[in-house]
Amino acid sequence: MFERLRGTRDFLPNEMAARKKVFSSIKKTIEEFGFFETDTPAIELFELYSIKSGEEIIEELYAFEDKGGRMISLRPELTPSVVRVLVSRAKELSFPAKWYSIPRLWRYERPQSGRLREFYQLNIDIFGSEDPRADIEVISCAIKLLCDLGFDESDIEVRISDRRMLQEFLLNLGIENYFDVLKIIDKREKISEKDFNEMLIGINLNNDQIKEIEIFLNSKGNFLSSIDALSKSYKGEGVSRIIESLKKIAQDLNDRGYENFVTFDPSIVRGLDYYTGMVFEVHDRKREFRALFGGGRYDNLAELFGGEHIPAVGFGMGDAVLELMMRRKNIWPEEKVQIDIFIATIGNVEREVTKALTSLRGSGFKVDFDIMNRNLSNQIKFADKLGANYLLIIGERDLKEGNVTLRELKSGSETKISYNKFISSPSSHLTKVL
RNA sequence: GCCGGGGUGGGGUAGCAUGGUUAUCCUAUGGGACUGUGGAUCCCAUGACUCGGGUUCAAAUCUCGGCUCCGGCCCCA
Structure with a gap:
């Protein structure tokens, strides 16, 4: 360590x-x-600083000799x-x-x-x-x-x-x-x-x-x-x-x-x-x-x-x-990292996820997805920790009917929508917050 | 370079005065259960005495030194 x-x-x-x-x-x-x-540059010749302050300034600098024998300082x-x-x-x-x-x-x-x-x-x-x-x-x-x-x-x-x-x-x-x-x-x-x-x-x-x-x-x-x-x-x-x-x-x-x-x-x-x-x-x-x-x-x-x-x-x-x-004064911002949307998956839906990622990112959303093979419950937990605004659930079962689930994480409200419609125009279903 | 006060899992802490079982609790992290909606809850796991020397049968605990953090001096561009 x-x-x-x-x-x-x-x-x-x-x-x-x-x-x-x-x-x-x-x-x-x-x-x-x-x-x-x-x-x-972050590095300069040492003389740039000693010219006005004298050689003693070296005590307060991060200074070193480089391979060409020059004295350099951060x-x-x-x-x-x-x-x-x-x-x-x-x-x-x-x-x-x-x-x-x-x-x-x-x-x-x-x-x-x-x-x-x-x-x-x-x-x-x-x-x-x-x-x-x-x-x-x-x-x-x-x-x-x-x-x-x-x-x-x-x-x-x-x-x-x-x-x-x-x-x-x-x-x-x-x-x-x-x-x-x-x-x-x-x-x-x-x-x-x-x-x-x-x-x-x-x-x-x-x-x-x-x-x-x-x-x-x-x-x-x-x-x-x-x-x-x-x-x-x-x-x-x-x-x-x-x-x-x-x-x-x-x-x-x-x-x-x-x-x-x-x-x-x-x-x-x-x-x-x-x-x-x-x-x-x-x-x-x-x-x-x-x-x-x-x-x-x-x-x-x-x-x-x-x-x-x-x-x-x-x-x-x-x-x-x-x-x-x-x-x-309590005005230093308490920022949290945030993304727009997290894609959770159930079953083998990798190709559908890839298409969704491409479409969403192409529209300028910040998107992430599960690469840990977590179960749904843990994927939701993770999405919450990422500060995602939306959760998109792509699951095998719903996909057979052509559907995916979109949840707004803040309110918890959830809708089932057509996968194809969603990825052809994601912006009409989402609000960008960042 | 000098002076003072601190360092216990990733974060926050209990224990230290008076040395003595497996080092406390919260949180975080990983996993599991809840059979595709449990962002909850429960269970399990991971993980620490800052480092080195000394005293002692025995050191997180006493002692010395290093490292480091906080504050101050010097300096401050």
Whole structure:
């Protein structure tokens, strides 16, 4: 006997049916926003991931040397692959490109709540536009797809910030070591205020600077009004341009009816180094789970990969947290596998069964039949377990008179009909339910 | 990599503190009966102490280690 590898999952038919339902709802919403689906290989050169994260990243990857001596990794995220494609095919593509994908990803990490070693992650990105309307599309698509799954503003919070703004703000305070501060701000929710202050002192900030940072971080709240307030207290050319674009995003999200979903929250920085502007995260309001979405603007990645300048904005959403949140709200579907019709047999009627199968399947029904030589009673039991809507009984005795029996399993109502009539037009006797 | 708590048939469990007959019950699965309508009911069968070492006359039970699951730290793309 073999066991499943740590942090991986098996999906049995019923579970698969449920996931399929969730994924197709998500795909439907995204395609309504004009995104097209793409896919890339599950394996890539290791360098694709070490270029921005350094060699240490190998600890968190499923990486190995292939027979040609190349270092290969299973993809831990999709963005590098998509940007690789974009850079190499930029000449033939038309922009903006709105792409989405639901890849399987692998990360060699310790599994925890909402975190696995193999998982699915929805990615959507818009490439080629620096306009805030691209940011708006991405954020609203995220909100809309959650709404279509059954969430509302009492369940989720979209926390938005902007890295450039934070950077400008820190520069104005005379703080140069921007990334060090980001790292500490990113931790703020997990640590005490005292530790937070001590860490900032640890990177040589003075008390005045720390106080200013506190005030700035506490400016979180309703997106539009927070931005308005900021625009009054922080002047300067760099800042005001950023504020203008955030204001546009905020206003538009309000116009789309998403005012109560979005919060301005300058403590959102995201761990990833490649973000260059707007960043956002989606959390459950109770903060019971880790972030459901994370994303933002990453305008420099294409250049880092050796291509021309291609601005980009997007997000990723893992399926593990999504499932936890949907189960908590009781909106994760309890799907059952189902077929339209099961054919039970009595006696030697194989040729008649074959004809019936062919006819029914030709009309688009999902059909199955007994291949276990069970007695009638057990065939009926099995049909019930398959979730069949109809049971067709083909028996030697009735067949001598040209008849078969059709039972609707839900109601139990049963009719005897002519075999020939039935197989010449099965649709007139059945209702397709799937 | 580190810390805490768990692992009893396919699923859910009783037993474990205080070591001692054939390891409990429900469910699932397979078969049978009900002579072609019993999707019910009844009967039968299959099937487990996570793995390895230690203590002991004797280990599901005590002990150590591995694996793994759950949660947390690191990290989070």
